[in-house]
Amino acid sequence: MVYECGDSLGVFPQNCPELVEDIIRALRLNGQEIVVNKDGVGRPLRDALIQDFIITQPSKEFLNLLVEKSGDGAPTLRQLLNPERKVDLESYLYGVEIVDLLLQHPSTSFTAEEFAGTLRKLQPRLYSIASSQKAHPREVHLTIAVVRYETGGRRRKGVASTYLADRVGAGRVPVFVHSAKGFRLPEDPAIPIIMVGPGTGVAPFRAYLQERAETGASGKNWLFFGDQHVATDFLYRADFESLQAAGVLTRFNTAFSRDQAERIYVQHRMLEPENAAEIWRWIDAEGAHFFVCGDAKRMAKDVDAALHKIICEQGGKTPEQAAEYLEALKKLKRYKRDVY
Numbered sequence: 001m002v003y004e005c006g007d008s009l010g011v012f013p014q015n016c017p018e019l020v021e022d023i024i025r026a027l028r029l030n031g032q033e034i035v036v037n038k039d040g041v042g043r044p045l046r047d048a049l050i051q052d053f054i055i056t057q058p059s060k061e062f063l064n065l066l067v068e069k070s071g072d073g074a075p076t077l078r079q080l081l082n083p084e085r086k087v088d089l090e091s092y093l094y095g096v097e098i099v100d101l102l103l104q105h106p107s108t109s110f111t112a113e114e115f116a117g118t119l120r121k122l123q124p125r126l127y128s129i130a131s132s133q134k135a136h137p138r139e140v141h142l143t144i145a146v147v148r149y150e151t152g153g154r155r156r157k158g159v160a161s162t163y164l165a166d167r168v169g170a171g172r173v174p175v176f177v178h179s180a181k182g183f184r185l186p187e188d189p190a191i192p193i194i195m196v197g198p199g200t201g202v203a204p205f206r207a208y209l210q211e212r213a214e215t216g217a218s219g220k221n222w223l224f225f226g227d228q229h230v231a232t233d234f235l236y237r238a239d240f241e242s243l244q245a246a247g248v249l250t251r252f253n254t255a256f257s258r259d260q261a262e263r264i265y266v267q268h269r270m271l272e273p274e275n276a277a278e279i280w281r282w283i284d285a286e287g288a289h290f291f292v293c294g295d296a297k298r299m300a301k302d303v304d305a306a307l308h309k310i311i312c313e314q315g316g317k318t319p320e321q322a323a324e325y326l327e328a329l330k331k332l333k334r335y336k337r338d339v340y
Helices: 017-027 045-051 060-070 075-080 083-093 098-104 112-117 159-167 199-215 237-245 266-271 273-285 299-315 319-331
Strands: 008-011 034-036 042-044 125-128 148-151 154-157 175-178 193-196 221-227 251-256 289-294 335-339
Touching: 017 045, 017 098, 034 045, 034 112, 042 045, 045 112, 060 075, 060 098, 060 112, 075 083, 125 199, 154 159, 193 199, 193 273, 199 221, 199 237, 199 289, 221 266, 221 273, 251 266, 266 273, 266 299, 273 299, 289 299, 299 319, 299 335, 319 335
Parallel strands: 193 221, 193 289, 221 251, 289 335
Antiparallel strands: 008 125, 008 175, 034 042, 148 154
16 A cells, blocks of 8 residues: 555444444344345345444435325424425434434334435545655554534444544454645655644644655745644644654644633634744745645634735735735645645
């Protein structure tokens, strides 16, 4: 298996057996009924629910069949399936899983085939690779936050994260390399890089730094990392401090949002006067590449806004000119994002 820095590893997970048993009981089936998966392969329902199907978020097909089978037993859901009430339906279903709906409608019955026919195919999960193959020729490292929470009186588990954390053991995990050619280090090892990776978004940047250390790249490296608490969430602290001591990590800024009354995030560190001036100098005068990895909904937007502000204030540009400058960086492949 060959991978490059910036690539992701695709993991084929399996569903939690406990949840599968809860669903089988709610369906009042025995789990040995034969169903056909999305690849046209017949197998026992229990095995199919573990390996083949999404068994958490309800599909539109499942909701429609539930309403159809329940007769007058699901009036609220029937009303919410009106296309004009899409927002209301999303709100109603927030945090609700298939097993919850089955338990809420105990008199509704499905055959195994009917139920399986409404389920979507279980998809692989992509995780940014957190290691350089030059540093670890026979290994691939991932940075995974295990998802566990409770809603509606039930404990919920992230499918892939708890599969890897709790259930794999010494077993084999089917994986594949997903190439990310648009998220590569600069070809010229002398070019500086600025990396913004809060939380598990720091994964590819650990790989970048390992790669640059192994190859003796002369380019400067600047990392912005953030999470909630320094005591519990400082991912790879020893690695980064060692790289900093060795001179590989030129600048290193952290933001731990919950360790003080005021929430501080990576974009706030970027906007600190000394950092803002240096970011502009690295990008405009030294040709640095700017990388962002992590949450697309908030963090990446906030970092983009902070970068836009830096270009305006440090570069003396209007908002329109700053937007054009950012767009030019993207076209030159000097502003790269891996957000999700």
